[in-house]
Amino acid sequence: MKALVVEALAPDFAGCAVREAPTPTPAPGEALVRIRAASVNFPDLLMTRGEYQLKPPLPFTPGLDFAGEVAALGEGVGGLEIGAAVVGGARTGAFAEYIAVPAGSLRPKPARLSWGEAASYGAAYLTARVALVRRANLQAGEWVLVHGAAGGVGLAAVDLAKAMGARVIAASASDDKLAEVSRLYAPDAVLDVTGGFRDTVKAITGGRGVDVVYDPVGGDVFDESLRCLAFDGRLLVIGFTSGRIPTVSANIPLIKGISVMGVRAGEYGRQFPERGAEDQAAVWAMADAGTIRPHVHAELPLDRWREAFDLLASRRVVGKAVITP
Numbered sequence: 001m002k003a004l005v006v007e008a009l010a011p012d013f014a015g016c017a018v019r020e021a022p023t024p025t026p027a028p029g030e031a032l033v034r035i036r037a038a039s040v041n042f043p044d045l046l047m048t049r050g051e052y053q054l055k056p057p058l059p060f061t062p063g064l065d066f067a068g069e070v071a072a073l074g075e076g077v078g079g080l081e082i083g084a085a086v087v088g089g090a091r092t093g094a095f096a097e098y099i100a101v102p103a104g105s106l107r108p109k110p111a112r113l114s115w116g117e118a119a120s121y122g123a124a125y126l127t128a129r130v131a132l133v134r135r136a137n138l139q140a141g142e143w144v145l146v147h148g149a150a151g152g153v154g155l156a157a158v159d160l161a162k163a164m165g166a167r168v169i170a171a172s173a174s175d176d177k178l179a180e181v182s183r184l185y186a187p188d189a190v191l192d193v194t195g196g197f198r199d200t201v202k203a204i205t206g207g208r209g210v211d212v213v214y215d216p217v218g219g220d221v222f223d224e225s226l227r228c229l230a231f232d233g234r235l236l237v238i239g240f241t242s243g244r245i246p247t248v249s250a251n252i253p254l255i256k257g258i259s260v261m262g263v264r265a266g267e268y269g270r271q272f273p274e275r276g277a278e279d280q281a282a283v284w285a286m287a288d289a290g291t292i293r294p295h296v297h298a299e300l301p302l303d304r305w306r307e308a309f310d311l312l313a314s315r316r317v318v319g320k321a322v323i324t325p
Helices: 042-047 115-119 122-135 152-163 175-185 198-204 219-228 251-256 265-271 273-289 302-313
Strands: 002-006 016-020 030-039 065-073 085-089 098-102 143-146 167-172 189-192 210-215 229-237 259-262 296-301 320-324
Touching (some): 002 302, 016 302, 030 085, 065 115, 065 122, 115 320, 122 265, 143 152, 152 175, 198 219, 219 229, 229 251
Antiparallel strands (some): 030 065, 030 320, 065 085
16 A cells, blocks of 8 residues: 655655555454545644654654545454445554554544545544533633634634634634635634734623633744633643744733643543543534534645645645545
């Protein structure tokens, strides 16, 4: 089979190449999936440089979320049929023509979703649910400021927060992206963060500030977001796509009565397996019902993986870039 292989940790994806690799043989309890689509996530990019928490031994194939068809079953697997359309997630391995994963980790692909949409759904919407539901306890009618709203995890948060009845401010540094977010998901307000945004947020919310900030950006955005929170507000730390990991002085949470919360959806599910299973079931039930739906910006074949990576790295993507092996 063909697979994207990280052979060396290097900047600008210099250590990556498409190679011929052995097709996996499913072990007992595993299923072999013929991948039809796999979405690109920031952890995939970071892993090519060795800058993510998970550091797989070299060489490895990146790729978290995928959708495809069951091609073979390992010993002892029941409840799956060859040819079944499924979705799944793995910590690595999805940017290839085939992947072997525990059969119990697969779910039926929602009929409403295309291959690309199904591959774009899992990590982004699970992150949004763990952040907004588990960590922030977001309530209907509350104001939530979503930074990086045009990116995969940001757009998922906009979509889910709207479905939960919250009032959403979608934020980005691009007016063109904000126009597309407005067209797709109709947030209550949009916000260009260029040149600062605290006063605008206060004006939108009638002077009180927002109840929740969803921040995958970090850096200066985090610093100013602290000053946009209402009393008893919650700031969700999703990531640091700006490149700078910010800090907060303890007097700010004390005076404002706010909470700064870290969000690692996968780790949350590993620490609390029952809650993790509930979260997985909840987001896929919403996909089945059509309550929430991902947006695919572009689908590119495996040999054009660099274009897909560059779309995300240069922040030109609205929603998700997808690789179709």
